[in-house]
Amino acid sequence: MSTSRERRMRLMRYHDGELSDADARLVEAALEQDPAQLEELDAYGDLGSFVRAWDESNQSKVVSFDIADSVLSALEPPRARVHSLLPRIATWVSLGAAIAAGSVLVVRSWSAPPVTPGAIRSGEHAALSGTGSASPSASAPELAAVLGAAALVEEEPQPPPPPATIESVDFGSNTGEVFVLSTDSSETPVVWMPDDGEPDEDNEDRSESL
Amino acid sequence: MKRVSLALCSLVAALTVPAYAADPPRAPAPRAAAAASAPGAGSAQPAPSARPGPEQPLVAEVLILHATNEQKGIDPRIGKLPELAKPPFSNYDSYQVVDRARLPLKKDAPQNQKLPNGRTLQVRLLDELGPDSVRLSASINRPSGKEFLPLLEVKAHVGQAFIVAGQSHKKGILVLVIRVMK
Numbered sequence: 001m002s003t004s005r006e007r008r009m010r011l012m013r014y015h016d017g018e019l020s021d022a023d024a025r026l027v028e029a030a031l032e033q034d035p036a037q038l039e040e041l042d043a044y045g046d047l048g049s050f051v052r053a054w055d056e057s058n059q060s061k062v063v064s065f066d067i068a069d070s071v072l073s074a075l076e077p078p079r080a081r082v083h084s085l086l087p088r089i090a091t092w093v094s095l096g097a098a099i100a101a102g103s104v105l106v107v108r109s110w111s112a113p114p115v116t117p118g119a120i121r122s123g124e125h126a127a128l129s130g131t132g133s134a135s136p137s138a139s140a141p142e143l144a145a146v147l148g149a150a151a152l153v154e155e156e157p158q159p160p161p162p163p164a165t166i167e168s169v170d171f172g173s174n175t176g177e178v179f180v181l182s183t184d185s186s187e188t189p190v191v192w193m194p195d196d197g198e199p200d201e202d203n204e205d206r207s208e209s210l
Numbered sequence: 211m212k213r214v215s216l217a218l219c220s221l222v223a224a225l226t227v228p229a230y231a232a233d234p235p236r237a238p239a240p241r242a243a244a245a246a247s248a249p250g251a252g253s254a255q256p257a258p259s260a261r262p263g264p265e266q267p268l269v270a271e272v273l274i275l276h277a278t279n280e281q282k283g284i285d286p287r288i289g290k291l292p293e294l295a296k297p298p299f300s301n302y303d304s305y306q307v308v309d310r311a312r313l314p315l316k317k318d319a320p321q322n323q324k325l326p327n328g329r330t331l332q333v334r335l336l337d338e339l340g341p342d343s344v345r346l347s348a349s350i351n352r353p354s355g356k357e358f359l360p361l362l363e364v365k366a367h368v369g370q371a372f373i374v375a376g377q378s379h380k381k382g383i384l385v386l387v388i389r390v391m392k
Contacts, residue, residue: 161370164366164372169362172360193377194377
């Protein structure tokens, strides 16, 4: 029982003259009985003419020829061109990163504590150099810690010197007392010597002459 | 991808560049500048951290006040002197500046200042204990040559003061505020 595929292959081989005489007579008998096969045979003839004509015209251009690809490209509609989203995402990521970098620079320049080079003392310089803060490769937390420490050192009030002290006092023939007056900001030694009531020999008013 | 790498590198740089690199150089610390520019002219308590230049000579700034109870108030030229609000100085309601002098402190070169009551205050530098610390002596002599306060030795830092008070003068007393300055 011949299938349609076998029948088509035999018809194509008949068209190409590749069948034996016996088989060719069977095909011719079938063609007489079935006009549809005759039309198919005519179509093979047209297809063969088309292929030969195309082969002759493109022989110099095409090295390899795939009939399936040609048929598919002729039958299938052109595919829609698909654009990759990666370049677009990369553009937005780069733009966002640039904006973030600019924002960070602006915010840090506004919020940084005022560190004056002249205000940093030698000890603070040593502390700063010990942490390697001058290295541009230092990480942001390290730099922030160093800057914060420098600001704290700058803001720390220096310990006040010891107050003035009275080491010795000689009241002579007079009387007096020594005490310290403490205020919020200082401790001031005081020598309190009231006059003994005896006027000086020439205790005249000289304030006008001063 | 190159653009992404460039943007990420700039972000990392922004996070690591110290903030002070973007700051312009600023003026010296205002605290030191203020302390150097106002050496106690109107203030009785300049900042203890005042560090003038090493070439500046030491001086004893003598502020001679007249304390009375004449209800005149405190002379604004005195400046900030909180000791006047504490006893026994608070027993007087009026303080007037009678005189003000700056006596150079040099070793073996005593400096004299005439007082309104005719007496003489003599100040002398005894030792320089450090760049900002001195030991000095003060004495007050009567016009006759007799000593009223024969000797007073004080150790003080620059900016610190001591007070000699109690001498009678014109219905009140004299208050001498002596401060070491540069």
